[in-house]
Amino acid sequence: MNINNVELERTAVNQSQYPTEKKPEAAFVGRSNVGKSSLLNYLVNRKSLARTSSSPGKTRGINFYNVEDKLYFVDLPGYGYAKVSRNEKDFWAKMINEYLHTREELKLIVLLVDIRHQPTELDHIMLEWIRHSGLDLVVAATKADKITKSAISEQLEVISKALVLTEMDTIIPVSSSKKFGRDELWEVLREKLRV
Numbered sequence: 001m002n003i004n005n006v007e008l009e010r011t012a013v014n015q016s017q018y019p020t021e022k023k024p025e026a027a028f029v030g031r032s033n034v035g036k037s038s039l040l041n042y043l044v045n046r047k048s049l050a051r052t053s054s055s056p057g058k059t060r061g062i063n064f065y066n067v068e069d070k071l072y073f074v075d076l077p078g079y080g081y082a083k084v085s086r087n088e089k090d091f092w093a094k095m096i097n098e099y100l101h102t103r104e105e106l107k108l109i110v111l112l113v114d115i116r117h118q119p120t121e122l123d124h125i126m127l128e129w130i131r132h133s134g135l136d137l138v139v140a141a142t143k144a145d146k147i148t149k150s151a152i153s154e155q156l157e158v159i160s161k162a163l164v165l166t167e168m169d170t171i172i173p174v175s176s177s178k179k180f181g182r183d184e185l186w187e188v189l190r191e192k193l194r195v
């Protein structure tokens with residue numbers, strides 16, 4: 001897709017604040033600092049549309065990015081960030097759950113995992129929810145620039161096994177900093193969102 005127009009349309013913390021216009025949505029989920037906001041920027045070719053940070057916990061609300069008036073990319077706060085208060089964690093969990101459970105326009109989950117590591121316990125919990133929901137899944141294995149080409153194939157195997165991915169799922173190595181994986185990911189996005 002040729003992308004000229006993309007903007008942050010809304011930041012929501014509850015259902016009443018979600019956009020009312022109906023467009024297919026892809027949600028970016030994963031642990032804090034895994035590279036969700038960076039990947040979103042890379043996908044739409046914008047350096048700093050979604051705010052990123054080297055310290056975890058940057059994205060706070062649910063951010064709806066309107067892409068070419070055709071679809072929304074939804075950037076969610078990451079999970080598993082230790083340094084926030086219990087109250088804040090509960091608030092985030094509730095916010096994310098509410099979105100995932102109620103949003104009819106949600107068509108595809110992009111689950112991000114760091115290509116160098118085994119998925120975490122929270123990734124498994126998230127995956128279980130995704131399976132339960134029946135939503136389509138694409139796994140983006142992030143920060144693939146940090147390892148060699150042969151290690152990339154090995155790690156894709158390791159992660160696919162750990163997450164018990166099926167033939168219906170796709171796993172794609174991506175690097176937002178060295179800029180690879182975008183076309184492959186867009187292909188899946190286009191197909192699953194029918195845009």
Ligand code: GTP
Nearest residue numbers: 033034035036037038052053054057058059078176
């Ligand atoms: P939260 O909003 O806290 O949940 O984090 P996030 O998942 O949105 O992560 P973010 O995009 O802010 O990136 C976190 C850090 O990882 C930043 O320092 C990025 O520069 C770095 N990073 C993201 N993607 C890549 C990548 O592909 N390669 C490398 N080497 N670093 C990356």
Ligand code: MG
Nearest residue numbers: 036037058059
């Ligand atoms: Mg973020």
